Amino acid sequence: MKPDCILNLVRDNIRSLEPYSTARDEYQGTPGILLDANENPFGNGLNRYPSAALRRCLLEKIASFKGFPPEETFLGNGSDECIDLCYRVFCRPGVDNALMIAPSYGMYRVLADINGVESRSIPLGTGFSLPVEEILARCDRHSRLLFLCSPNNPTGNTLSFSGILRLLEEFPGMVVVDEAYADFSTQPGLASLVPRYPNLIVLQTLSKAFGMAGLRIGIARADRSVVTLFDRVRYPYNIGTDTLKLALETLDPxxxxxxxxxxxxxxxxxxxxxxxxxxxxxxxxxxxxxxxxxxxxxxxxxxxxxxxxxxxxxxxxxxxxxxxxxxxxxxxxxxxxxxxxxxxxxxx
Ligand SMILES: Cc1ncc(COP(=O)(O)O)c(C=O)c1O
Structure with missing residues (x-):
């Protein structure tokens, strides 16, 4: 799938969205007096909305140690927010559907339900194997998302690399590979395939191997067009100041x-x-x-x-x-x- 084809999978209202912008994002110089956001002017370390520069700093630190280009990297409020954004960007409620392996991480289905999107569960094969043929048999022209979790929760196994490649070639929508547990695996993850497959979104998190479940930082590596869409749809300040600071301090690969x-x-x-x-x-x-x-x-x-x-x-x-x-x-x-x-x- 070519990057420009990705836009055909995006909901019309999202493609034409005029995102919320803050005056501070528009101003490039060193701020003098901040009278734009109706904050309390008396400093206590938290009186200001989170700064875009601090967010950028964390994003660059994460992108650098993971070897991701910053423009292909998105930070969410946990990877749960990234999963939700996949639905909000790609699925028309009541029209489109999402496929997911079963058993797998429960939030794929819960977020489909919340977003009014039909979810289709495809049982894993023998030995919890990836059911490639069954997935391809169950998708149609309204299939916008396929969730694969590798290593899979709760079964623990890594899904077949060749099976995922085939799905990347043949599935008609976006393929989301959730690698929340990949840091514990000796097998390489799929993030480096994003330039070859613009329909691939790889999710990772600071919640597991990096020991920061309490902070809520999820990571998506995806084509830059997808990262731009996620950035337009997310809440303007989806990660708080203290979270950004603590993640920067705590992150120690x-x-x-x-x-x-x-x-x-x-x-x-x-x-x-x-x-x-x-x-x-x-x-x-x-x-x-x-x-x-x-x-x-x-x-x-x-x-x-x-x-x-x-x-x-x-x-x-x-x-x-x-x-x-x-x-x-x-x-x-x-x-x-x-x-x-x-x-x-x-x-x-
Ligand atoms: C497969 C999988 N993905 C995502 C998550 C949620 O991650 P986060 O804490 O980044 O929202 C979990 C949490 O258990 C999980 O098991």
């Missing part, structure tokens, strides 16, 4: 790399220990920072853990995940306690 190494080795240790317990029937291979495990009685194990202060995610009522719990990888001490508590359940 070297520290994150050390933490990622520990999380990966703990994930593998946890997988081995859990597969040796009697109550866990299967530990699914994971490229993420969690493990999906199948157990005889997920509700009973869930309650056993809960009453001992360990909260995990019961996924047993999700189609395709029957009998499963999803366990996030904790610190080494937390993982020791999880293993001890599950072993104790084995012996009751």
């Amino acid at each position: 070297e520290r994150s790399a050390r933490e990622i190494a520990v999380i990966r080795s703990e994930r593998d240790r946890l997988a081995t220990a859990l597969s040796e317990t009697r109550c866990i029937l299967a530990v699914f291979p994971s490229d993420a920072n969690f493990l999906l495990v199948r157990t005889q009685d997920p509700k009973a194990l869930y309650r056993h853990l809960l009453t001992r202060g360990i909260i995990v995610r019961d996924r047993s009522s999700t189609p395709g995940c029957e009998g499963t719990l999803r366990l996030s990888v904790g610190t080494p001490e937390e993982n020791d306690r999880l293993i001890r508590t599950i072993t104790e359940y084995d012996n009751v």
Whole structure:
């Protein structure tokens, strides 16, 4: 798909949108007296709306360590905002549809519902594999978005690279690849394919490997035409001043790399220990920072853990995940306690 074809997928009202602009965005020099935005003039560090320069500074820092061109990089209020923007930019309520693999991250469907867009769930194949043929069979001329999550939440596996390439070639709309967990995988992500596939949007986040879930910073790498559209549609100040400052201070790729190494080795240790317990029937291979495990009685194990202060995610009522719990990888001490508590359940 050529970049100019992307515009044909955009909703008419968004294509012709006159975005909100602030006087401060229009003024390039050093500000003297700020009397344009009806703020409280008495300084307390937070009395001003977030500065575009500070936002730009964070965007450039993130783009630089990720190796993304800044003009192909967008910052959202969490990647959840980026998912919402995909719907708001590309899908006409009541007309267009979005496809998504199932089971996968629940917000793809919730945001489709909120935006009045039909969602079509395509079950994963054997071994949680990417159902390429089924996806292509279920799309039509109103299919504007396809959500793929790789590594997938909650199954933990990376989706087939060749399968995604085929979908990038043949799916008639935008293909959104959510790489929230890709930093935990040894397999390369897809962001470098954006120049070749303008219909590709890759989502990443500071919430997982970078340890800033409390800040709410999501990242999209996409064709510059898509980034421009996202910037026109987002709220003018979608990321607050303190969030921008804290993210700039906290972002430390070297520290994150050390933490990622520990999380990966703990994930593998946890997988081995859990597969040796009697109550866990299967530990699914994971490229993420969690493990999906199948157990005889997920509700009973869930309650056993809960009453001992360990909260995990019961996924047993999700189609395709029957009998499963999803366990996030904790610190080494937390993982020791999880293993001890599950072993104790084995012996009751
Ligand atoms: C696959 C996936 N994408 C996105 C998110 C949300 O990320 P963010 O915190 O950046 O909104 C999550 C959160 O659990 C997730 O699992």
